[in-house]
Amino acid sequence: LLVNAANLSFLLEEDEEGFSILEPIPAIASELMLSWIDSLIDSKEKERLSRWWAHYVANIQRYMMATKERERMYLADDILDVYEHYMEQTNDTSYYELLLQKLLPYSANRYNYVLLKQRQYKKIVDLYMLADMTAADIHPQQLKMIEQHDRALLLPLYHRAVMRLIESKNRASYR
Numbered sequence: 658l659l660v661n662a663a664n665l666s667f668l669l670e671e672d673e674e675g676f677s678i679l680e681p682i683p684a685i686a687s688e689l690m691l692s693w694i695d696s697l698i699d700s701k702e703k704e705r706l707s708r709w710w711a712h713y714v715a716n717i718q719r720y721m722m723a724t725k726e727r728e729r730m731y732l733a734d735d736i737l738d739v740y741e742h743y744m745e746q747t748n749d750t751s752y753y754e755l756l757l758q759k760l761l762p763y764s765a766n767r768y769n770y771v772l773l774k775q776r777q778y779k780k781i782v783d784l785y786m787l788a789d790m791t792a793a794d795i796h797p798q799q800l801k802m803i804e805q806h807d808r809a810l811l812l813p814l815y816h817r818a819v820m821r822l823i824e825s826k827n828r829a830s831y832r
Contacts, residue, residue, distance in 0.1 A: 659678055659681070666678060672708055676712055683719050684720070684723040687720035687732065688735075690709065691739050694713065694739055698739070698747075699746075706743070706747075714756065717756070717759050717760070720732070732763075734763075736760065737757070737767060740752065757771060761784075762787075762788065773802070778802070778807060778810055779810055782810045782811065782813065786813055792811060792817075792818045
């Protein structure tokens with residue numbers, strides 16, 4: 658019943674009413690809003706689209722937490738796919754990095770790619786630290802790129818790798 662009322666509000670362009678109807682059902686609201694946002698992208702309704710994105714992004718953590726753990730990666734991918742569709746149509750990238758940050762850890766690979774393109778190596782290392790990774794976990798080519806930019810950025814990752822080897826307390830680790 659709520660979904661039907663929300664659909665009707667969307668069709669009648671009563672967006673604020675639609676937001677309030679969907680408030681108590683965040684798991685359903687998330688997928689429903691994504692489909693509506695996608696249709697707004699196709700119909701090029703920029704004003705409504707900006708309202709829906711702003712509302713969606715403001716509530717994204719709530720939507721993620723209302724989604725089952727095993728489905729969050731898929732939801733994050735869906736959100737980013739819809740936003741990439743939006744970027745193709747509008748050339749507006751204003752929410753992209755914010756979305757990538759809010760969707761961590763599910764958006765880590767895409768965020769890492771964006772940071773690499775922007776040559777934001779400090780943020781890349783911070784992302785790896787947040788993911789509890791060491792230098793041993795990172796692709797050698799990427800390590801080389803960061804090292805060429807600023808070798809000191811990698812020290813925390815190497816330190817973590819060494820500490821883990823020492824903590825394992827076996828002969829092979831000491832070598």
